[in-house]
Amino acid sequence: MRYCKKLIEVALPLSEINDASAYDKMPGIGPHPKGIHHWWARLPLPVARAVLFASVVDD
Numbered sequence: 001m002r003y004c005k006k007l008i009e010v011a012l013p014l015s016e017i018n019d020a021s022a023y024d025k026m027p028g029i030g031p032h033p034k035g036i037h038h039w040w041a042r043l044p045l046p047v048a049r050a051v052l053f054a055s056v057v058d059d
Contacts, residue, residue: 025044
């Protein structure tokens with residue numbers, strides 16, 4: 001049986017994810033639900049989306 005590697009095991013565009021996360025963490029980027037309350041342990045949404053997508057998709 002052959003195992004197909006997941007995208008997270010092969011390549012993950014870290015610089016693009018970091019840029020998107022930095023933009024997402026900027027205060028006052030417009031009417032966004034995250035501006036209502038500051039959650040201290042909040043994971044940036046681009047990171048969560050990228051990790052979830054890369055762990056599901058085959059390379």
